[in-house]
Amino acid sequence: MLGPQNISMEEFRLFQKYVFDNMGITLADHKITLVQGRLSKRLRVLNIPSYREYYKYVINDKSGEEEDEIFDLISTHVTEFFREKGQWDYLNENLEHILEKKRDKRIRIWSAACSTGEEPYSLAIFLHGKMPDWAQWDIKILATDLSKVVIRKAARGVYREDDVGGGQKGIKNVPRHILGSYFELLKTESGERAYRIIEEMKRPMTFRTFNLVYGDFKPFVEKFDIIFCRNMMIYLDPEAQRKLVSNYHRALVPGGFLFVGHSESLTQNKDEFKLIKPSIYQKI
Ligand SMILES: C[S@@+](CC[C@H](N)C(=O)[O-])C[C@H]1O[C@@H](n2cnc3c(N)ncnc32)[C@H](O)[C@@H]1O
Structure with missing residues (x-):
């Protein structure tokens, strides 16, 4: 079968608007x-010869399934366990102080745009490692993403040793002692090694799809x-970023923390957050 034609600028504009209107x-x-490279895979699977026809297919699909396909193809899902070391160092140094104030022994954390789950599981593992009285606390971690595909994978919590799909580093950069304590080794049907996160680390998790823009x-x-929203805001225009950060401000307790990606900053929400360290903000 011949592959799809090249995408024209006019066709690209249709997807540009679609992505903005639905994903922000x-x-x-x-x-x-x-965009052509990512969508062409889908055109081949569906045997659709042009991007215009594919666009019509997308907007006429009332099941929402094709929308999910586009969300998944357009987004970058790159993530890894314990990404951005400086932020974990900060938490390591300050967690005790943060916990001291929590008289009710309740912690609520949101990993927004969590991709395949490495970020929220890193949070659970980190807290468990730092809190000898973990079992006495009421800890909940909400993990959300726009894409159903990545949320399903996150909820399964299974990571292959050489999981490099989408540029992910998989399990490779996880220290041995953490692998040994927080993961169970599985043998997949193909004989590959895979690691499943232990039930105890899944207990505080709630996985959901959620659109951060709309x-x-x-x-x-x-x-x-604490809210983690890392490496997602860079894809938004300044107004959508400002609105999202204001929503986070409302969703945080007084003095709550917002962790963003290292190339993101909250320049437009100066009245709402103070900078603690690069990529770490506290609600004013
Ligand atoms: C690069 S990943 C970031 C993963 C993780 N936070 C990290 O920093 O390692 C960006 C994620 O943002 C999600 N995303 C994109 N647009 C979104 C939206 N409008 N609402 C919620 N999530 C969105 C994508 O599906 C993708 O999984």
């Missing part, structure tokens, strides 16, 4: 080749102590 992500014009934040009545 701004695709710059120079992303045209990247979703309704009102149901988040219980406030969070």
Whole structure:
């Protein structure tokens, strides 16, 4: 079978608008080749010859399944366990102080745009390692992403040793002692090694799909102590970023923390957050 034709600028504009209207992500014009490369796989699978026809297929699909396919193809899901060391160092030094203030022994954390789950599981493992009285605490970690595909994978909590899909580093950079304590070794049907996160680390987790740009934040009545939203805001335009950060401000307890990606900053929300260290902010 012949592959799809090249995408024209006119066709690209259709997807540019679709992605903005549904994901809130701004695709710059120079992303045209990247978008063609990612969507072409889908055109081949569906045997659709042009991007215009594929666009019609997408907007006429009322099941929502094709929308999920696009969300998954357009997004970058790259992530890894214990990403951005400086932030873990900060938590390591300050956790005791943060916990001292929690008289009710309740901690609420949100890993927003969590991709395949490495980030929320890192949080659970980190807290467990630092809190000898972990079992006496009421700890909940909400882990959300726009993509159903990655949320399913996150909820399974199984990571292959050489999991490099989407550029992920998989389990390789996880220290041996953590692998030994928090993962069970599995043999997959193909004989590969895979690691499943232990049940105890899944217990505080709730996995959900949630659209950070167009979703309704009102149901988040219980406030969070810490929100991680790393390496997602860079894909948003300044107004969408500002709105999202204001929503986080409302969703946090007074003095709550917002951790962002190392190339992200909250320049537009100076009245709402103070900078503690690069990529670490505290609610004012
Ligand atoms: C690069 S990953 C970041 C993973 C993790 N936070 C980290 O830093 O390692 C970006 C994630 O943002 C998600 N995403 C993109 N647009 C979104 C939106 N509008 N709402 C929620 N999640 C979104 C993608 O599906 C993707 O999994």
